[in-house]
Amino acid sequence: xxxxxxxxxxxxxxxxxxxxxxxxxxxxxxxxxxxxxxxxxxxxxxxxxxxxxxxxxxxxxxxxxxxxxxxxxxxxxxxxxxxxxxxxxxxxxxxxxxxxxxxxxxxxxxxxxxxxxxxxxxxxxxxxxxxxxxxxxxxxxxxxxxxxxxxxxxxxxxxxxxxxxxxxxxxxxxxxxxxxxxxxxxxxxxxxxxxxxxxxxxxxxxxxxxxxxxxxxxxxxxxxxxxxxxxxxxxxxxxxxxxxxxxxxxxxxxxxxxxxxxxxxxxxxxxxxxxxxxxxxxxxxxxxxxxxxxxxxxxxxxxxxxxxxxxxxxxxxxxxxxxxxxxxxxxxxxxxxxxxxxxxxxxxxxxxxxxxxxxxxxxxxxxxxxxxxxxxxxxxxxxxxxxxxxxxxxxxxxxxxxxxxxxxxxxxxxxxxxxxxxxxxxxxxxxxxxxxxxxxxxxxxxxxxxxxxxxxxxxxxxxxxxxxxxxxxxxxxxxxxxxxxxxxxxxxxxxxxxxxxxxxxxxxxxxxxxxxxxxxxxxxxxxxxxxxxxxxxxxxxxxxxxxxxxxx
Amino acid sequence: xxxxxxxxxxxxxxxxxxxxxxxxxxxxxxxxxxxxxxxxxxxxxxxxxxxxxxxxxxxxxxxxxxxxxxxxxxxxxxxxxxxxxxxxxxxxxxxxxxxxxxxxxxxxxxxxxxxxxxxxxxxxxxxxxxxxxxxxxxxxxxxxxxxxxxxxxxxxxxxxxxxxx
Ligand code: HEM
Ligand code: SF4
Numbered sequence: 001x002x003x004x005x006x007x008x009x010x011x012x013x014x015x016x017x018x019x020x021x022x023x024x025x026x027x028x029x030x031x032x033x034x035x036x037x038x039x040x041x042x043x044x045x046x047x048x049x050x051x052x053x054x055x056x057x058x059x060x061x062x063x064x065x066x067x068x069x070x071x072x073x074x075x076x077x078x079x080x081x082x083x084x085x086x087x088x089x090x091x092x093x094x095x096x097x098x099x100x101x102x103x104x105x106x107x108x109x110x111x112x113x114x115x116x117x118x119x120x121x122x123x124x125x126x127x128x129x130x131x132x133x134x135x136x137x138x139x140x141x142x143x144x145x146x147x148x149x150x151x152x153x154x155x156x157x158x159x160x161x162x163x164x165x166x167x168x169x170x171x172x173x174x175x176x177x178x179x180x181x182x183x184x185x186x187x188x189x190x191x192x193x194x195x196x197x198x199x200x201x202x203x204x205x206x207x208x209x210x211x212x213x214x215x216x217x218x219x220x221x222x223x224x225x226x227x228x229x230x231x232x233x234x235x236x237x238x239x240x241x242x243x244x245x246x247x248x249x250x251x252x253x254x255x256x257x258x259x260x261x262x263x264x265x266x267x268x269x270x271x272x273x274x275x276x277x278x279x280x281x282x283x284x285x286x287x288x289x290x291x292x293x294x295x296x297x298x299x300x301x302x303x304x305x306x307x308x309x310x311x312x313x314x315x316x317x318x319x320x321x322x323x324x325x326x327x328x329x330x331x332x333x334x335x336x337x338x339x340x341x342x343x344x345x346x347x348x349x350x351x352x353x354x355x356x357x358x359x360x361x362x363x364x365x366x367x368x369x370x371x372x373x374x375x376x377x378x379x380x381x382x383x384x385x386x387x388x389x390x391x392x393x394x395x396x397x398x399x400x401x402x403x404x405x406x407x408x409x410x411x412x413x414x415x416x417x418x419x420x421x422x423x424x425x426x427x428x429x430x431x432x433x434x435x436x437x438x439x440x441x442x443x444x445x446x447x448x449x450x451x452x453x454x455x456x457x458x459x460x461x462x463x464x465x466x467x468x469x470x471x472x473x474x475x476x477x478x479x480x481x482x483x484x485x486x487x488x489x490x491x492x493x494x495x496x497x498x499x500x501x502x503x504x505x506x507x508x509x510x511x512x513x514x515x516x517x518x519x520x521x522x523x524x525x526x527x528x529x530x531x532x533x534x535x536x537x538x539x540x541x542x543x544x545x546x547x548x549x550x551x552x
Numbered sequence: 553x554x555x556x557x558x559x560x561x562x563x564x565x566x567x568x569x570x571x572x573x574x575x576x577x578x579x580x581x582x583x584x585x586x587x588x589x590x591x592x593x594x595x596x597x598x599x600x601x602x603x604x605x606x607x608x609x610x611x612x613x614x615x616x617x618x619x620x621x622x623x624x625x626x627x628x629x630x631x632x633x634x635x636x637x638x639x640x641x642x643x644x645x646x647x648x649x650x651x652x653x654x655x656x657x658x659x660x661x662x663x664x665x666x667x668x669x670x671x672x673x674x675x676x677x678x679x680x681x682x683x684x685x686x687x688x689x690x691x692x693x694x695x696x697x698x699x700x701x702x703x704x705x706x707x708x709x710x711x712x713x714x715x716x717x
Contacts, residue, residue: 005717011697031666157669158638239639285712
């Protein structure tokens with residue numbers, strides 16, 4: 001995994017001292033709140049309902065065990081003993097004092113971490129999928145380019161005051177597990193017939209009030225030109241993106257008002273002016289960064305492990321966990337383990353310091369000391385020997401993290417909603433819990449893989465538009481109401497869901513969701529996923545079923 | 553203009569005021585240091601009227617319109633209406649890199665200490681600090697971080713081409 005060299009470390013340390021000075025000037029009144037606001041946002045600091053919130057970047061979701069312990073220490077020392085993992089491979093601490101923030105950042109710097117550009121109108125944390133480097137369907141490790149782009153975007157002086165936030169995601173596998181299609185720039189990295197690495201660049205994705213998937217703007221882009229192309233897109237956005245209305249300021253609005261072909265012409269014209277110059281990547285730089293992501297030294301093993309097989313047949317609880325949590329690995333005899341942070345024992349995305357420490361210990365004991373954060377707000381131990389899976393499960397059981405629900409109904413993506421967020425129009429955690437509790441595990445297994453996403457307001461932090469079932473919290477005359485969309489999907493065939501009808505109250509919501517999954521069960525053909533059934537039968541049958549008698 | 557920090561051969565100094573005057577439009581007492589809005593200045597050039605070598609660029613102006621006349625200019629002011637509006641950074645980039653402008657490039661308006669190093673990296677070499685702010689204090693903001701990764705106007709080579717990492 002990527003280790004800081006003296007340059008990375010110097011930058012992060014100097015940034016901490018710069019922010020320490022800015023915080024002092026804010027506290028003394030030298031800086032007004034208006035002047036301080038973008039400075040603190042670009043250092044990860046939000047002002048929430050009850051306190052400051054600090055969002056820490058976990059670049060491309062990769063953490064070492066020591067970094068995880070560092071996060072646990074921050075949770076204990078500066079927060080209330082827990083942290084919240086987000087869909088964008090960040091962690092948020094909810095109960096932060098302004099005066100502590102320079103020390104938190106210094107603590108992060110000491111473990112090669114930072115909160116730079118985790119908020120603000122700039123290029124945010126570059127994300128990819130949790131199984132990067134180990135997925136069997138991968139063409140090239142996407143973390144390598146995510147890191148290259150991260151460095152390029154970090155404190156890039158021209159692009160820190162863009163019209164709006166800017167999110168970039170990279171994927172390089174058959175299946176897109178990084179929600180690439182809803183990012184401002186989405187990158188698919190692939191090899192052409194000559195094995196040369198090339199990018200497909202998509203631009204203009206984003207959810208919120210007006211959801212859009214991104215659109216193809218450039219194909220066959222040689223890997224060495226990816227930075228100059230991104231620079232061209234950002235310059236066009238910086239110059240022409242709307243700044244008069246915050247809700248129309250994302251690049252998706254610019255792309256859709258110009259039309260993709262006019263936008264492509266603008267970007268292309270700008271790119272022709274700068275390509276081949278300073279931003280062209282070199283083989284040396286690519287191999288330098290790539291050398292930081294070499295695989296650990298795996299053992300040569302058979303693909304089947306007898307002990308693992310034995311535990312699977314003799315322990316049904318273990319088997320049921322394994323059927324959801326054990327993921328394929330490119331190396332024989334190994335697997336990746338997904339750890340659910342969800343209901344009933346946890347709040348989606350939340351982990352206590354103790355749980356973080358336990359995961360760090362497991363990573364050290366069994367998994368080369370590495371951990372990943374998944375877009376679904378779960379954690380992943382990417383490199384586990386099959387023979388160790390049973391021991392890993394036993395340890396996870398002790399801290400309430402052996403939930404057998406990865407990918408099921410109760411593995412919902414949920415934002416903090418009105419519990420913390422001052423933009424929220426409704427609660428999210430407590431209602432998500434009620435939906436989860438409406439299903440037994442058997443019922444969930446019967447439904448199988450499904451994505452349910454619940455956002456506490458139209459900002460769509462939980463990506464409700466691209467959930468198979470999306471739930472959006474609204475406020476209707478002082479009461480929480482929930483609007484439902486279905487038919488959303490992420491991945492290569494991403495789709496924005498459609499609203500099924502009037503919003504429903506918290507009390508009826510679980511029954512309505514259940515009616516929808518029942519309609520799926522009643523209509524599905526063998527092995528059809530929820531989304532496949534939706535594509536075949538359309539919205540109408542779901543709409544009819546949804547508002548019928550609860551649980552019918 | 554007042555409250556100025558100027559970088560000259562790498563050193564920064566505060567200048568209480570200099571002769572440049574930001575003008576909104578043509579006026580009755582022409583001054584050789586009048587800095588006219590880009591559109592006004594361009595219109596005068598087109599009509600063959602005499603002009604000062606100075607313009608200022610507003611947030612909605614396209615600096616590329618100066619392409620054919622850039623040699624006539626030795627002072628360009630870029631107006632920051634609000635420090636959160638980052639168009640001025642791209643404007644500076646285009647003037648320096650695309651139009652190869654070599655003269656004075658001044659940021660004025662909502663120009664604050666904590667953005668000075670970014671502006672400098674984008675090619676500005678003087679800064680009229682916002683009224684009411686202390687330019688000596690603001691000068692501390694020029695330093696910025698000693699490590700920069702990406703290419704910029706002031707440091708065209710990205711880090712990995714500058715040093716052995
Ligand atoms: C609690 C404090 C938070 C605040 C104040 C906040 C604020 C916002 C806002 C205002 C937007 C809309 C931006 C726009 O469309 O221009 C947004 C989008 C987003 N947020 Fe959050 N957010 C918070 C927490 C989270 C959390 C916890 C997650 C992950 C679970 C998250 C993930 C996202 C994502 C993925 C988007 C992008 C949706 C898009 O592309 O339009 N945010 N957030
Ligand atoms: S979706 Fe709304 S309520 Fe939820 S975290 Fe985002 S801004 Fe807050």
